[in-house]
Amino acid sequence: MSGTRTTRCPGCDEAAPPDARFCEACGAALDPSTAPDPAPAPAPERSVASSTTWTRPPSATCRACGGRVSADGYCDTCGTPTVPPRDHWAESPAPWVAGVCDRGVRHARNEDAMAIAVTGDRAVLVVCDGVSSAPDSDIASLAAATAARDALVDPAGARTSDALVAAAAAAEQAILDHVGDRAQRVDPPSCTFVASVVEGSRATTAWLGDSRAYWVPDGATAVPLTVDDSWVEEMVARGIDRAQAESSSQAHAITRWLGPDSGDHPPRVVEHDLDTPGWLLLCSDGLWNYCPDAATLTDVVRQALAPVDGGPADGGPATPASAAQRLVRWAVEQGGADNITVVLARHDGDTLHCDEVSDDATNEEP
Numbered sequence: 001m002s003g004t005r006t007t008r009c010p011g012c013d014e015a016a017p018p019d020a021r022f023c024e025a026c027g028a029a030l031d032p033s034t035a036p037d038p039a040p041a042p043a044p045e046r047s048v049a050s051s052t053t054w055t056r057p058p059s060a061t062c063r064a065c066g067g068r069v070s071a072d073g074y075c076d077t078c079g080t081p082t083v084p085p086r087d088h089w090a091e092s093p094a095p096w097v098a099g100v101c102d103r104g105v106r107h108a109r110n111e112d113a114m115a116i117a118v119t120g121d122r123a124v125l126v127v128c129d130g131v132s133s134a135p136d137s138d139i140a141s142l143a144a145a146t147a148a149r150d151a152l153v154d155p156a157g158a159r160t161s162d163a164l165v166a167a168a169a170a171a172e173q174a175i176l177d178h179v180g181d182r183a184q185r186v187d188p189p190s191c192t193f194v195a196s197v198v199e200g201s202r203a204t205t206a207w208l209g210d211s212r213a214y215w216v217p218d219g220a221t222a223v224p225l226t227v228d229d230s231w232v233e234e235m236v237a238r239g240i241d242r243a244q245a246e247s248s249s250q251a252h253a254i255t256r257w258l259g260p261d262s263g264d265h266p267p268r269v270v271e272h273d274l275d276t277p278g279w280l281l282l283c284s285d286g287l288w289n290y291c292p293d294a295a296t297l298t299d300v301v302r303q304a305l306a307p308v309d310g311g312p313a314d315g316g317p318a319t320p321a322s323a324a325q326r327l328v329r330w331a332v333e334q335g336g337a338d339n340i341t342v343v344l345a346r347h348d349g350d351t352l353h354c355d356e357v358s359d360d361a362t363n364e365e366p
Contacts, residue, residue, distance in 0.1 A: 062075035062082065064080040065080070069082045084109075084110075087102070087103040088100075088102045089101055091116045092321045093118040095320070096123075096347075097116060097125070097345045097346070098320035098321035098343070099343035100341070101113065101114045102286075102331075102332065102341070104286055104332060104339050104340050105332060105336030105337070106336060110339050111129065111132060111137050112127070112128070113128045113129075113146075114341050116149065117149055121199070122198065124195070125195065125198070125282050126145045126167075126193075126282075126343075127145070127192075127283065127284055127341050127343055128140075128148075128171070128194075128258070129191055129211050129339065130189070131189075131254075131259070132338075133187060135182075137189045139178050140178070140190055143171075143179075144191050145171070147170045148171040148193065148195050151163070152164070152197055155167075160199065161271070164195055164206035167206070168206060168208065168258065168266065172259070172264075188261055189260075190257045190258060190260070191259065192207075192211040192257055192258070193207060193209060193267065194206070194208075195207070195282075196213055196280060198274075201273060201349050202274060203215070203225070203272045203347075204272075205269065207226045207229070209258075210228040211284050212224065212282070213282050215274070215280055216278050216297075216298060217276045221295055222298045223272075225272055226268075230255060231255060232245045232250075276349065279346055279347070280347065281342070282343040286337075286341065287328070287341070287342055290331055300327065303330070304318065306318065324343065324344050
């Protein structure tokens, strides 16, 4: 084989130099025999859906040197304070599905959340973005994402479109259950919601807010599956020039969300036939704010999917796990102004088709 040899992180699949002892992306030990006696990693946490494994780096291991982290939160070896597990974590319940959630650079905490599950050729992908102007929205986003995923893992025979509407309702109830009296505040904890269910060659997606879903076919421009529930989109629908709307101080305001003051709006739902090989991408605005149009996003995704040294073969294709990590890193390199979440599902399969089921998902499927 030709080219520079690299190794790959067992935790996040990121490439690393052959002499590296620790992964720069997630902190996992690459050569445990050289690590300074790190604490044994706990077994992966499992959700109600047994197919979903949380692969976040263990908080008992220092990300700087691999040493043991004491109860006071500092490394016994180098003194580096531990990083909260939620600041950066990855999930990959199957080789064809993966996600990364990261705090970014400028925010003090990560208010994004994701939840993923896979059973056979069926995948459940959920991304929620806490509303930063509402305190404790990190609680709302994680509760919502987890509840929606769990509802979609076992939809009790419901049509997928109906199951997604029910999952959004379950997510909102989970927020109410977790925030308690904070629900009575003027700005109660709230979050956006986007969820996709992949079943064979069809993806069904529901959303509230401005977290997005895209279908990125191999060799073609990305197809947006969602339309932001935002002030900008409302102004554009009324005939206002998009550039003018996007320059307004209200540009980032969302018009629908999950939370105690959401107004109980059901999500919009679309179905999309995956008739060509490609990628389903769900993301928060921490990614798409840096590539807001489909053409630019396509270029960014292509870069993340470029062959990587140390893959299945030298120069082999990126995996969902490594591509998600690279997309998050790219957003951080652009400034990391917001929390960043990227979830990818790979589909290998021939004409694109997108049907909006309804605004309230009550119509029968065709």
